[in-house]
Amino acid sequence: MKLRLGMIGGGQGAFIGAVHRLAAALDGMYELTAGAFSSDAEKSRATGVSLGLSADRVYASYQELIEQEKQRPEADRVQVITIVTPNHLHFEPARMALENGFHVVLDKPMTFSLAEAKQLEQVAATSSKKLCLTHTYSGYPMVKEARQLVANATIGKVRKAYVEYPQGWLSNFEEGGDNKQAAWRTDPARSGIAGSMGDIGTHAFNLLEYVTGLQVTQLCADINIVVAGRQLDDDGSVLLKLSNGASAVLTASQIAAGEENNIRIRVYGELGGLEWQQADANTLQVKWLDKPTEIRRTGTGYVSSFAQHNSRTPAGHPEGYLEAFANLYRNFALTLQAELSGEPASPEALDYPSIAEGVRGMAFIESVIASGKSDKKWTDFLV
Amino acid sequence: MKLRLGMIGGGQGAFIGAVHRLAAALDGMYELTAGAFSSDAEKSRATGVSLGLSADRVYASYQELIEQEKQRPEADRVQVITIVTPNHLHFEPARMALENGFHVVLDKPMTFSLAEAKQLEQVAATSSKKLCLTHTYSGYPMVKEARQLVANATIGKVRKAYVEYPQGWLSNFEEGGDNKQAAWRTDPARSGIAGSMGDIGTHAFNLLEYVTGLQVTQLCADINIVVAGRQLDDDGSVLLKLSNGASAVLTASQIAAGEENNIRIRVYGELGGLEWQQADANTLQVKWLDKPTEIRRTGTGYVSSFAQHNSRTPAGHPEGYLEAFANLYRNFALTLQAELSGEPASPEALDYPSIAEGVRGMAFIESVIASGKSDKKWTDFLV
Amino acid sequence: MKLRLGMIGGGQGAFIGAVHRLAAALDGMYELTAGAFSSDAEKSRATGVSLGLSADRVYASYQELIEQEKQRPEADRVQVITIVTPNHLHFEPARMALENGFHVVLDKPMTFSLAEAKQLEQVAATSSKKLCLTHTYSGYPMVKEARQLVANATIGKVRKAYVEYPQGWLSNFEEGGDNKQAAWRTDPARSGIAGSMGDIGTHAFNLLEYVTGLQVTQLCADINIVVAGRQLDDDGSVLLKLSNGASAVLTASQIAAGEENNIRIRVYGELGGLEWQQADANTLQVKWLDKPTEIRRTGTGYVSSFAQHNSRTPAGHPEGYLEAFANLYRNFALTLQAELSGEPASPEALDYPSIAEGVRGMAFIESVIASGKSDKKWTDFLV
Amino acid sequence: MKLRLGMIGGGQGAFIGAVHRLAAALDGMYELTAGAFSSDAEKSRATGVSLGLSADRVYASYQELIEQEKQRPEADRVQVITIVTPNHLHFEPARMALENGFHVVLDKPMTFSLAEAKQLEQVAATSSKKLCLTHTYSGYPMVKEARQLVANATIGKVRKAYVEYPQGWLSNFEEGGDNKQAAWRTDPARSGIAGSMGDIGTHAFNLLEYVTGLQVTQLCADINIVVAGRQLDDDGSVLLKLSNGASAVLTASQIAAGEENNIRIRVYGELGGLEWQQADANTLQVKWLDKPTEIRRTGTGYVSSFAQHNSRTPAGHPEGYLEAFANLYRNFALTLQAELSGEPASPEALDYPSIAEGVRGMAFIESVIASGKSDKKWTDFLV
Structure with a gap:
């Protein structure tokens, strides 16, 4: 039902x-x-x-x-x-x-x-x-594959990560016109203390912690209002320290003119690296020190159960943003149905973002804005 | 409702x-x-x-x-x-x-x-x-954009087209095992006189006629059964003549080991060329003789009404195979709803494949198999 | 010296x-x-x-x-x-x-x-x-890698190959102006019986035979003069039979408006496939039936001695057309120097195109033009 | 001569x-x-x-x-x-x-x-x-094209730039073996106070200032020694302020396992953005707020005189790292020959890196290492 x-x-x-x-x-x-x-x-x-x-x-x-x-x-x-x-x-x-x-x-x-x-x-x-x-990007099958490859230590201990979310749609003072999407996102009364950092920075932050399985412990932010008249940040770049001692960089911008929504993450471990980007969402690049790069693909037989569970069609039939979003709804439904039926939900079904990710996202927003205002290099991540 | x-x-x-x-x-x-x-x-x-x-x-x-x-x-x-x-x-x-x-x-x-x-x-x-x-590929927004660019003579009179559909999934004798998909597609009693030409060749054929707005008039086919024991073709390559005098090449294979489903079309006119492929479905490349190639993208403001009508999200949120498929259902529904309400359906809603495309697809199958058996170079397209 | x-x-x-x-x-x-x-x-x-x-x-x-x-x-x-x-x-x-x-x-x-x-x-x-x-394209390291992967049966017996050479520079009647390159290439008195088939078709043909290690035995050609007033073919598409029974398709065009010089080959064997194109010359894709695609790269330690011998810099420093061309000169020089010194030349040095390839190239030209004029589907390759 | x-x-x-x-x-x-x-x-x-x-x-x-x-x-x-x-x-x-x-x-x-x-x-x-x-990367034709598009205000006032140079070759303690390249680059007595920042960070820094035509005024660096036993930094990420008030991010790493040498720059102005990367060196992407992205290519007729001057072959014949390097030598030679002949050198010939770029590169090294040791967020760029 x-x-x-x-x-x-x-x-x-x-x-x-x-x-x-x-x-x-x-x-x-x-x-x-x-x-x-x-x-x-x-x-x-x-x-x-x-x-x-x-x-x-x-x-x-x-x-x-x-x-x-x-x-x-x-x-x-x-x-x-x-x-x-x-x-x-x-x-x-x-x-x-x-x-x-x-x-x-x-x-x-x-x-x-x-x-x-x-x-x-x-x-x-x-x-x-x-x-x-609904942290959508964690719903992509190849993002889940990336998380599994880190969790299984396939690429070894994580040493460095880069995550970025470039957009260009707020390059002009859109909130001055009748753009409803721009209006509330740039309004402190409706959006909160952050603009770009809240709207897309939190997605990048979530993707970073989801894929690496690590937590941000300190950060150092350069937060900017680029477009004249705007009330909230429309651009920011952040240096981060992770819970295992690794470092990372997070960038998010809404004034990267000509960019669409190509959120992208790269993670490097002792043995190899991972790269995923939304513009080529069904591909995960796995890079090695001394072997050819592997192109892992949605819908194949060799990917993890988490990647397989979150796709619907054989390899080569691209699944995109709506399918990733639908994976959140579907896993939540599977979890609720399991509860209704008294069965345990599968690990794959339980793999959706929830309260804990939400609290960390809000802590990111407040930490990153505080860091942006600080003269000190490192600001502890609020918890 | x-x-x-x-x-x-x-x-x-x-x-x-x-x-x-x-x-x-x-x-x-x-x-x-x-x-x-x-x-x-x-x-x-x-x-x-x-x-x-x-x-x-x-x-x-x-x-x-x-x-x-x-x-x-x-x-x-x-x-x-x-x-x-x-x-x-x-x-x-x-x-x-x-x-x-x-x-x-x-x-x-x-x-x-x-x-x-x-x-x-x-x-x-x-x-x-x-x-x-359900000729799915004609449902992609950037395929519709391609068709419009030809129809509007943006690239000039069509001179050459290449369309291809490479798959590798029948590289082995899958029908010998319990692969239901393979079993009926390779069985003349259920599939008809063609294997690859019917299953994916017709998609390529439809894409060619849909984008160019031209009709195939003659063809010359090399049709092969590559895997031992198979009863129907699993590979074919076809030279074609189009109704405006242009020529084209269609290839479809199910033994292209390692290929997924990257159906791809390229059309060249007097002024420029178009390239689309499913693996990068939200992009249409428009190439010019003396200007930079343009990357046209789903979800932007500058694409045709047909492309805009057939996407659901802003640029950069990839839409894929299921959305293309859904576009057929959606346009059919819009057409039926218009009829129910006594309103005329929009040109965008009416743009779905129907009986005429189906007859031509079957004519393609019979023509291409006949040509494959013929010693003559050119076989007239059956009508 | x-x-x-x-x-x-x-x-x-x-x-x-x-x-x-x-x-x-x-x-x-x-x-x-x-x-x-x-x-x-x-x-x-x-x-x-x-x-x-x-x-x-x-x-x-x-x-x-x-x-x-x-x-x-x-x-x-x-x-x-x-x-x-x-x-x-x-x-x-x-x-x-x-x-x-x-x-x-x-x-x-x-x-x-x-x-x-x-x-x-x-x-x-x-x-x-x-x-x-100087069949330049056989000088690319990743083309040599492709040849080795076929020769070593890494992808199994070859079943199908596609080779293409699309250009757009003769989309207009360039020979009517002062374009010296166009003038002689389109002049039967200087170019011979073929235009596009001689100028770029032979490159594609050579690449096909070089990488597969097979010989063309029969062909079926559609040869066209597209631009009004031109005396020689500016476009052609060819179905081919190879010496091991496999089939192939070769296309070459000089009226593919907006195309540069992206010669490209794909070869499929029983176990996997290969793809190389000049636009991404330092990459060879190796595709598998049931494993991730491998991205093999120039300048790495894992490629064959032939690929290593023909590059000069570590991975990631792109080498291009001039380096590929220089590889022919370099290997010829190494062969001549070996002779002068009385030493045997290495297999890598000896791997340059010579008379035999030249004779086959001319046989291709005459075969393909003859086939273009024939009503029969298959024309035997002249030898 | x-x-x-x-x-x-x-x-x-x-x-x-x-x-x-x-x-x-x-x-x-x-x-x-x-x-x-x-x-x-x-x-x-x-x-x-x-x-x-x-x-x-x-x-x-x-x-x-x-x-x-x-x-x-x-x-x-x-x-x-x-x-x-x-x-x-x-x-x-x-x-x-x-x-x-x-x-x-x-x-x-x-x-x-x-x-x-x-x-x-x-x-x-x-x-x-x-x-x-020899800051090689400024020798690429499409890097020169990028610089011209900024200088001509084609993309408007610069607002944001990202430059990155990821490598993986020092992921292990290579200097412990017989790798001569690793040995001196990780040795403070031969390399100086910086490892990665000197070896590749300076390239990224030069590329940033060359393309934007701006100068770094302040920076905030996270400098790391990741591999145990190493004496110099092998990884660093830097936030930067530019002379027109814009901000930027520079990352360079030698422990990005699996990466080759894909130095890459993105610059965003009020009107559009630019993207260039070494792995696709003959392409410059020019992105717009409301138009299709343009793919500008080496060897075409529409690029600037600086881009044309620095390539040797028609479009589609890839030129790479050695050609970019050769452009520095060639322009220097043209400048010296002009001097010898008493003629003024062309602006294109004079466009090679010299003392001023060298001083700024060394100032970058000392600034970035100082910032890495500082608790303050922003360190003034040494001049």
């Missing part, structure tokens, strides 16, 4: 709401059943209609959604609530959903502030419900 | 049935409502259960599906029947579906023989129902 | 003469000592001066060069004569040089006709002097 | 000496005439013999070379002395050569210390002789 899904946010014109719907739909494991798509009741209704929802399952606010759905019979009410609002509207709906017995899918960064993140962590700790945080 | 979809074929272990379900699900425009997933009633039932269908909508045969669904109230019965069986089981279900008032999605090649294709063309001509043939 | 080199052809404005001089200079194994750079005595002199030659070593004709140099003391006269004239001026100078005791470097195709090639073969058979034919 | 060249260093087994000889030979503008190839007189002699030099032009020390050559008649003595010794043996030979009337080609980094560099700057200022510093 499909899981019944309610959505908070994602009204017309929203980018990420539509992506969540596509990702949830792909594998047929969710049925979009209810929504509070906008704080404007009329807009919410219009979106709900366009999505084919029953009028009585379209709500004017997230509070209403949670309260009304809770009163429905268990077999009818939504089981999972997905929250795709701007950052300042993450914590309250997530808290309320968990406290009222709903599983949660939450867009990143997890909250508006680290304090909120820690609060949510406590809420979750006392709730029987689960949370999936 | 979602279109109610019934599926014929696609039981457990089938590759393309699962792909059709993913593609139909992605955009939330279809609801899988009924199925005859296997000619084995028990297997059909098991598949239906695993997909969450009501037991009374799972049938033991395609005839039963069509007959029973027809008797349901119009607001309840399936509206579209998708046929994902091996080639020898395309014609009868498709004919019966059309004649009984169902729209049809049909996997390629359209039928078992050209004669069947022409019969189906006649059935369709007298039916008010529509048919979509 | 450097070998003393005389050049026939290569006056100002000539493309390939300059390339020969760069290639001969790179490794410091030749000293350009004499030349008959043009049939116009004044032009020859001017080129000689600009190259820093003594006035008395610059000649007004190739006959004069050969006769005069022959009369010089052995320790002073040129030892190798390099012939870089248009095709119709290959045979006579080469014959005369060999008969008068000079080694020869000769640009491809070897002669104007197959008959001339066979005559030259006889001259060479009775001469103690050697000839090197 | 060829310029007579004397070489200091570059005995058998040396990597860079051989590269200098190839680069000097390629265009036939230099004649290697004399050498002091080793401080071991016998080894020097053996190298000289193997290179075909007269015995009386092979010297046992650089002092001897300079003194003896100076006493030769002007028409006979070497005109240019190229110094290819380890860093601690750069300053003295260069100073002595300049002071005794010889032009100098000098390998990078220019000297052992910044103090030496400034001294050499003074020597050069009072000498009539010229110096060329």
